[in-house]
Amino acid sequence: MTSAHDNSVKSPAIPSTRLWIGGRWQEGRGGADIPIYDPSTEQIITSVANASLEDGIAAVDAAEAAAASWAATPPRQRGEVLRRAFELMTARAESIAQLISLENGKALIDARGEVAYAAEFLRWYAEEAVRLGGEIGRAPSGAYNIVVQHEPVGIALLITPWNFPAAMATRKIAPALAAGCTCILKPATETPLTAYAMAEIFAEAGVPDGVVNVLTTGSAGKVTGAILKDPRVRKLSFTGSTEVGRILLREAAQQVLNCSMELGGNAPFVVMADADLDAALDGAMIAKMRNGGQACTAANRFYVHESLYDKFADGFAERMQALKLDDGILPSTQVGPLINRDAVENSLRLIDDAVSRGAKILTGGTALNRKGFFLTPTVLRDVPADALMMNDEIFAPVAPIASFASEDEAIAAANATEYGLISYLYTQDLARGMRLTSRLQTGMVGLNRGVVSDPAAPFGGMKASGIGREGGHHGILEYIETKYTAVSW
Structure with missing residues (x-):
């Protein structure tokens, strides 16, 4: 073929x-x-x-x-x-x-x-x-x-x-x-x-x-x-x-x-006020876009401190928009299709729901008009907590972003799910990072890393x-x- x-x-x-x-x-x-x-x-x-x-x-x-x-x-x-x-x-x-x-x-x-x-x-x-x-x-x-x-x-x-x-x-x-x-x-x-x-x-x-x-x-x-x-x-x-x-x-x-x-998973990606913005954006791309977002470890919800929120959202959208979307087997492709049509339709349903609740699409949000199950890499900002995509596993190249003001607010939002597979946390303060890691209710944590999978490490989750x-x-x-x-x- x-x-x-x-x-x-x-x-x-x-x-x-x-x-x-x-x-x-x-x-x-x-x-x-x-x-x-x-x-x-x-x-x-x-x-x-x-x-x-x-x-x-x-x-x-x-x-x-x-x-x-x-x-x-x-x-x-x-x-x-x-x-x-x-x-x-x-x-x-x-x-x-x-x-x-x-x-x-x-x-x-x-x-x-x-x-x-x-x-x-x-x-x-x-x-x-x-x-x-x-x-x-x-x-x-x-x-x-x-x-x-x-x-x-x-x-x-x-x-x-x-x-x-x-x-x-x-x-x-x-x-x-x-x-x-x-x-x-x-x-x-x-x-x-x-x-x-x-x-x-x-x-x-x-x-x-x-x-x-x-x-x-x-x-x-x-x-x-x-x-x-x-x-x-x-x-x-x-x-x-x-x-x-x-x-x-x-x-x-x-x-x-x-x-x-x-x-299943519903991984939070938390960016603290003291995070290295470029490192966090690099990590976000890896955590979200491994296998085009079709991974149980994919970052599902992005929580960014209000002081970095606008810069992170704009930078993330710029990077997602630049990805080359095409047939998976082509060497130049960076993002391939979703697995089937149902996956595309479910993603569009989640996007429409978020927009109806006040979220703003910064890039993407559409299916390609061609053969194959293609969805443009998507970033949304100001996504409310009750949006479906903040509570369901997305399994697509779709990234919802919300802001927070305090550590307690961020941790509460990150843990507000029945799932507990993995979470991601960015901060330049190692003491803060380890302290917050102990509060995250997940079996794995990527601390200043967008990928954690390793055959030498125990992979698995808590809760559901x-x-x-x-x-x-x-x-x-x-x-x-x-x-x-x-x-x-």
């Missing part, structure tokens, strides 16, 4: 589009294949297999057949397999980035960044696989010894979203494999091609048959529901909306599954933004059971 504007752009190689179960590509039994669209052109790229409930259980069968052997595989050997997967992914970085841009629409420069980020999870957990030590100690009474060991939690169902199809897959698969678990990956049907490309990489890296299984389905509720009801499955890791997360948690409760949930952590040493602990043995010798 080529760009609608540049016929010289070559299409990336398309991986197999069948189900990957038990080390074999298989046809789906769930009916007609699922078409995959290029958000930049609205053209069909290809179609992928549609898994049935029976295919889902077949994936559990495959994961069970491989479970005992993989759990018994020495940690060093598991780590070496992940290291080979890292090397293969790094060698194919450009083709994978092009594939992400094609099916996701994100700017190629962002896709390249995602591939590098995704590969690092493979390298990090290749190293963490050998560091799952245990504990041994004497009971305080002196009567016996306390031995603590770590065991893999078991078969894991991994459900990933469309916005980071490579990184969300490796962020779950890598720690699962490092811990000795087998898994079933269900990627979003909007962007499944990257997941199948990853399946090819894992197979080539030496992951045994059945350890990693990948399936796509047009009946997500039925298929995942059947997998979650299977008593052999012991782990659920989900990244997606809070609404769907609540449904999955209710289903997982029936089997009392170990759950990791990375859910999720349960558990991904990344760092904390990430592998999500895939283990801790066993205590009282021993006399």
